[in-house]
Amino acid sequence: MFCLRNQEFMASLKRSMRQIHMAGEKVFVDYAGPTLLLTDRVSGFVRQVQIFVGALGASCYIYAEGHLSQSLPNWIAAHVRMFEFFGSVPAAVVCDNLKSAVNKASRREPVINATYQNLADHYGTVISPARPYKPKDKAKAENGVLIVERWILFRLRKRVFHSLAELNQAIAELLVDLNNRPLQKLPGCRREAFETLDRPAKQPLPASPYQYEEFHKARVGLDYHVEFDRCYYSVPYQYKKQDIELRITASTLEVLSRGRRVASHARQFGIAIVTVPEHMEAAHRHYGLWQPDQALAWAEQVGSHLRQLMAQLLNDTKTHEQGYRLHNMLKGLAKEFGEDRLNPACQRAIEIGATSVSNVRSILRNQLDRWSRLKKNARKPTSSMTMFAAHSTIIEDQKHVKSGNITQIA
Template identity: 55%
Template sequence: MRQIRQVLRLAFNDKVSRRVISASLCLHRDTVRDYLVRAAAAKLSWPLPPDLDDAALEDLLFPPVSQRSIRKPQPDWATVHVELKKKGATLQALHAEYLEEYPDGLAYSRYCDAYRKWAKHLKRYMRQTYIAGEKALVDFAGPTMPIYLPETRKERRAQIFVGVLGASNYTFAEALWSQKLPDWIATHTRMFEFFGGVPAVVVCDNLKAGVSKASRTEPEIHATYQNMAAHYATMIIPARPRKPQDKAKAENGVLVVERWILFRLRKRVFTSLDELNAAIRELLIELNNRPFQKLPGSRRSQYESIDRPALKPLPIQHYEYTEFRKVRVGQDGLFELDGCPYSAPWALCRQEVELRVTAATVEILHRGRRVGSHERSRGSQPVIDPQHLSPEHRYVGFWAPDIELKWAADIGEYARSFLKKVLEQVKRKDLGMRAAGAMKRLEKDYGAERLNTACARALEIDADSMSSVRSILRAGLDKKGAESGIQEAAFDHVNVRGPGYYH
């Protein structure tokens, strides 16, 4: 106001031109002209009345814009606020619908300004606009609930999980024994069933059960948590570290559950987790049915009209809890899971593989490809798939006499008979393997035909060791026997006893 008074003094008292006033007071000439026009409209002259202070002078020069006597119809801003949460809704589209009902209503810019002015009366922490069916925000409450176990007569604290749908504030709460991965995954599946559908995004905190590595830009989601999200066709977006405003609805949901559920249950004594969850479910119905203070309806009515139609349907197949672990295959081709050894393909010895573990199976993944699987064992005996072993290890590990006899039968009838005779005398598996291995080396050195003939000769002389067959082959007796057969005298003589004498 001080500069305005100087402009009026110089113009009315000193009769100075606008150009000189502008240069003297460092004001734009248009500003000087505007001041003088307003002063003329207010019929001011110099000197100003002594009782005219700055506030009164401002009211004379800059009077408030007079409101029209007939106000244009105002929309129901609470309804507009709710409609904006629906997918695809914009203020421009809602303004067009408003003009259809009130053709002489507010202009678009005035409409937007009026809505923003109304929205300022809502709670200040409400900085995000949530689309229907888009987000579910989850977190654990700070306070825990005591449960007195009758079998141990000790107190055990239960964790309270809270999930909130962003658009409707529809709230889910459940008591768990821990915040570990199995409980974390199981409560998500029950939350989706409670909602009757799946949101597009789940916003969680950076607890270890859900996020392997917290980061503002590239967080790493736990593989099991990510697998659950893939089953339900949803997406996991962790909040930024130390930024609770990213999951403001979850923070508010925790506060509401603490006030309207946990506080009301503080004097009750619970002896089991199921008993506590039954009490929470009863109060949860009441909580979701409580009417809003500044918005129409309740959490349930908003859920039924906004969120529920927009949620994705639940998958037909129920989710099976699955863990992913990384292990290194030992030099013996085995890896250990929960104290039980399992086999892996022999080509992966000393390499790292990923395990997909369920309650019934153990799948082996290498570079994203499934290379083997086992039924899960609860004991400590090794679980070995014969196909995982190398040919040599498979031969040693699953050796049986029948396999060797089948091989010998391909050599010849005498070879099979002789090997069967040798194996029947052997009492140990390793000795039987040695005998069969020796026979295979003889077949490789002398051929199948000579080996079969040598075994026939060994059977004739009642031999029962592989060294006898080896001696026959080295001395070439199998050839002599094959060429001449049994040599008998062609004449009778007193000194010739004949073959019958020796049998």
């Protein structure tokens, strides 16, 4: 009865096509189902370790290592070390449809993770995901996982490991023994087949090692900054409210718009705001980069009395905004009444103790800035007509002083 049922089951199975793998053509990668354990020396906390496995198509040469998770950084790092272990790069990488490799699984047009695709571009290889729910597409990976489970994981199952480096060292030692074991149906071993078939046919490693990069989509805010990992980075203000792409490495963050780099920053950690002055609008840049030294330098060019008044006013301010407004108000007076009148007006304000911008404006409106000039002229010998004119002007100023507008100044 058993043989009859088995024959019926075998007759119901679909036919399978035998796959022929060319030398140096493909490497099949996957994670093993069983895991190993890491035990903390102090707390005794136990963590599971995921086992990454890669197997070449022609020679069945195997690579394996342990990870704390199947996250994207671990997935990429495993490929880099696998290529270094092989000493060359195959033409294609056949993987499963895990999230670290494929963003959208599809039988015809799968969407590859941008970081994974960037790795493939760096090494000059192609990512070829297996079809969903079709394990026979990566039969070499499944067979390689089975061999690793039998000849490595089974032999390490009772050992206690306290660090990932210690565990990977044990895997590497057993990996040498696994690849040197004689094949059952073929002459030689996996290492000899690799040296004969795959290594000569594969392309060499690139000159520089791969630098890990992540890609994220983002949208520029109204303040022309983008946020990543609680840090804010500036973008040229022309790109506000636009969709962009971030390329992140361990040390840099680049902003890409339609494949073109528009900004680059040193990566920050924690909470930070990074703003490049060239990315700001002119008005924002003028306000954001304003310093009291700029105000004092401008006042020095106009005159010593303006500088003295400016220094006194800035000394009394408590915020950056107050100083910026004082600077702009005095520059407005210089534009309205002229710089040649502003300095004498500041001198008059200092003499009478009316050291505020509104008082300087009142002095200019009522032309009391001439008071200092008339006093200087009065000390010089002049003709009778000039003295009479000066005397008349002083009398006129005194009338203004008695008026309501100037009483509050004097």
